[in-house]
Amino acid sequence: MSKRDYYEVLGLGKDASPDEIKKAYRKMARQYHPDVNKAADAEDKFKEAKDAYDVLSDDQKKAQYDRFGHVDPNQGMGGGQDFSGGFGDIFDMFFGGGGGGNRRNPNAPQRGNDLQYTMTIEFKEAIFGKETDIHIPRTENCDTCSGSGAKPGTKPETCGTCHGSGQQEVVQNTAFGRIVNRRVCSTCNGQGKIIKEKCGTCHGAGKVKKQRTIHIKIPAGVDDGAQLRVSGEGEGGTRGGPAGDLYVVIRVKSHEFFEREGNDVYCEVPLTFMQAALGDEIEIPTLTEKVKLKIPAGTQTDTYFRLKGKGVPHLRGFGQGDQHVKVIVMTPTNLSEDQKDLLRQFGKQSGEHTHEQNQSIFERMKRAFLGD
Incomplete structure (x- = not known):
């Protein structure tokens, strides 16, 4: 089956600018990427657009295509292409993953996790504030090995499989060319380093569980559900990264009067x-x-x-x-007969007649509901 014209594939004229070529390809990549479009012909259309873009986005290849078309002196140009990272990397490039096959450096400093602690206080402690100590279990860097995980006097070695990258490359030959997939290194589990002699305290983890005492200042006027942030009192970072934060959630007890x-x-x-x-x-x-x-x-x-x-x-x-x-x-209860008599006398002197008053109220209610 003969190949379609690359300009036709992207819906462009031969005078299309590099920016127009890129925009057209991005649009088709979004529409036909196999991870997005499950239609039977989506994969073929995606590859067709990729082939067109590979040629038209390269000045030398484009000039050659404009002169010779698909009858290219260098046959097999597409057979040995290296899709570094395969469809995953192409998807990343056009859908926000960073593109170019970039991956997080496993040896870069990493910030520690944030922690949350719920603290219950009395009603008036919330009103006037309070200072107190709380005890937080958290993960900290091992003091014995300073967080390296290696036995004192030794140090971790660079992984010989991934050479410190934390990733392995697996090459596959497919109908679309040679695809290089990157996976977490199975030897070092993505750490990029191997610990041959582990620390006896943390057993190579580089971290240990500890009970930390932290002094907390609760401001006057804090309300139920408020959250206090204590900077740097979360879990310790790795590879020299900063510690996370501690968030103290306040719960206030109810009061019997207020x-x-x-x-x-x-x-x-x-x-x-x-x-x-x-x-x-x-x-x-x-x-x-x-x-x-x-x-x-x-x-x-x-x-x-x-x-x-x-x-x-x-x-x-x-x-x-x-x-x-x-x-x-x-309302007074358990009145004596004398007290009741006094109230009756009070009612008479005030012109209050309970039965007549109730009749009057009844009549007003009747008129309100039934009309005159």
């Missing part, structure tokens, strides 16, 4: 019938002290009073929230 919403606190205080009716001055606990609160005569249940500046300190240190006091009028 409830918190943001920087404000709320509480409920009972009032007797007489206090609510006649008014009074009562003592209210706040987060720091007891204060006097004036209750005006005729106060109804569920009324809120605000104590300005008696709430939670702002986490950034600017001002405080408020305390909101909800009063609940307690």
